[in-house]
Amino acid sequence: MADDVAATERSRGGMSEQRRRRVRLEISREAARLFWAQGVDGTSGDQIAEAVGLSTRTIWRHFRSKESCAEPIVAQSVEWELTSLRSWPLHRSLEEHFATEAKRFVNEISPLEQADAGLGVKMMRLAETEPALRTAWLMACDQVEHELAGVIATRLGRKPDDLEVRLHAAATGASLRVINEYVGAGLLDGADPRELGDENFAFIADAVRTATGGAVGDPVHVDGAPAEPDEAAADRQGI
Amino acid sequence: MADDVAATERSRGGMSEQRRRRVRLEISREAARLFWAQGVDGTSGDQIAEAVGLSTRTIWRHFRSKESCAEPIVAQSVEWELTSLRSWPLHRSLEEHFATEAKRFVNEISPLEQADAGLGVKMMRLAETEPALRTAWLMACDQVEHELAGVIATRLGRKPDDLEVRLHAAATGASLRVINEYVGAGLLDGADPRELGDENFAFIADAVRTATGGAVGDPVHVDGAPAEPDEAAADRQGI
DNA sequence: GCACATTGCGTCACTTAATGCCAAAATGGC
DNA sequence: GCCATTTTGGCATTAAGTGACGCAATGTGC
Incomplete structure (x- = not known):
């Protein structure tokens, strides 16, 4: 059976x-x-x-x-963050990585996925007034936070359930959530959809650095391989 | 709520x-x-x-x-944080203020309130496996974050809906949530209930400082009034 | 003291979200 | 094609949640 x-x-x-x-x-x-x-x-x-x-x-x-029923659409709206975070190489800064990921994302996205992203933003907005939906949004953020714990643990060489790692993950996740809400609100209020310049990624990265006391956001120095990251390190992050 | x-x-x-x-x-x-x-x-x-x-x-x-139905009990379990935060004088550090508030709290608490606090911790634990309850817990944290935005705005001389203030509030709230979950889990697993020493408040305060890039946690210097870092004045509040 | 409005509570009827059960259809391996 | 497994639909049923009405309690004016 x-x-x-x-x-x-x-x-x-x-x-x-x-x-x-x-x-x-x-x-x-x-x-x-x-x-x-x-x-x-x-x-x-x-x-x-x-x-x-x-x-x-x-x-x-x-x-x-x-x-x-709203969860998958909401989850998918943060999916690109999740996959970006998962593929964040140790030797790159957050703004660098997000910039290239965003570029790749913009090229690969289909009209349907674009519509889904729009729906996701609308659900985010709806979550502000509909407590039933707020759960879906907070759950998605929860998953981001959990994923972040793994990523941060790898970058700091600690365990995902380490208290300090959890604190960094929570603070980072909360910052990303606020930025998401801010950007989403702007888009719904008619902001330019093609306004995501490099300075935005710098802003995000700085917010993460601030939220983690500078522990997360910069390239990580790998022991014994200062200049060029060896294959093992690259493989662990799955570039 | x-x-x-x-x-x-x-x-x-x-x-x-x-x-x-x-x-x-x-x-x-x-x-x-x-x-x-x-x-x-x-x-x-x-x-x-x-x-x-x-x-x-x-x-x-x-x-x-x-x-x-679980919300009031959960909300009450973070109520002391809320009231403590609200009465946080500009000229005091977070560890100082929390230490004195905790002392006052311990003295004033009734057996019933003590039992309620225990129930609150249990609901927190239950929220990890029961998604229905997770909403109540996350909602309570949401309120803490909102309250924090007001407190932080006051301390930084900005508006509560300022993006930077919201980022600080979110990161601080997330850190407090993780610490609450950590402490609560420890208590439920049979940790010493009277283990909340001063070093714990120092830990909390440092976590907040880390999460806000040092912007929140220390005494705020008010124009024209030299702030005394230590035990100097304890019974004043100013805005 | 008595009428009075207001409000909270209980009972019953009702709508709807959600599950169990069983049979029919679809799917995939051979 | 046949068979095993999974997925789906229809129906009955439970439980969550609401509306409507009547009653009892409490506060107010006299």
Whole structure:
């Protein structure tokens, strides 16, 4: 019943894992659209189900609650930060890395993902007045913080559950959240969507440095390899 | 948080604002007890009602949802931080102020409040595994952050919605949250409850200084009044 | 003291979010 | 094609949460 097998890739898990995410994201898209259009309380599970073309029962199979339908869209809106953070090489500064990542991100993004990002910002805004949605937003930030703990632990050569690492991760995550909220609010109020210059990344990086007492943000000196980072170090960060 | 069934003004029918809070706290106490004993999902609204000796309908008159029944107890567990922060004189350092506040707090606390504090810690722990409760905890932290924005704005001579102030408040709040979680976990795992020495306040203050790049934590120099760093003046507040 | 308005509470009926159960459809390996 | 597993839909059901009405308690004016 449970699992098996070693030989092949997984028949059940492998495909489903990916497919499941797609379904959840599709549901989340419609739910977010409806939430924004008519509010959370004004949107019923049946409406979401009808909009996405599934039965109501199936909606509750994919999401534990109505509000959690917004989670994938919100999570995806911070996904680029997460992947950027995960691939942050030890020897680079935060502004350098974010700048190149943002460039790559802008080139690779599809119209659909762009629309999703817009929905994510709208959910962020909606979260300010709808306590039900605030959970989704705070949960996403929570995940960022957790991921940050791993990244910071690597850069400082400590454990992720080290108290100091947790403090740095929490402060960094909180700063990123405030900046996200600030930028998102600006975008919704009609700010120029193409205003993300290099000075913004410098601002973000400085905010992180301030929040961590300078412990996070700068390149990390690796023992014995001052000039050029060796393969091992690069591999650990997965460039 | 304060938005359940907004009790607008009160003058006519006598007791409300104050009595209402008491009723809510009483309900919250029983709810927290049950949540801790049998989990959130394992506790029904009827059980809470029976435990507190009210009808189920009345429970829903005081709380909009089952999980929100835990909010008052959680909020009260950070209340001392809130009041301490609010009364933080410009000319005192954070460790000084927290030390004296903690002393006053320990002397004034009643057995009931002590039990409530214990329940609050338990809800904090429960929030790690019960997403429904995590909202209550994160909401309480949210309020702390908001309050912090006001305090920090005063100390830096800026506006509470200033971006830098918001960043400092967020980073400080996140640090306090981590420390709360850390201390709370330690207490629940059987740590000595009377272990809160002065070095702990120094640790907290240093964490805040680190999270704000040194901008918050030290005495603030007021124009024309030379600030004495140590035990000089203890009973003055100025804005 | 008595009528009075106001408010809180309880009871019942009701809507809706959410789960369990079972059968039909879809999916993937052979 | 066949079979095993998973996914889905429909239906019944539980539990969360609301609305409506009546009653009891309390405060106010007389």
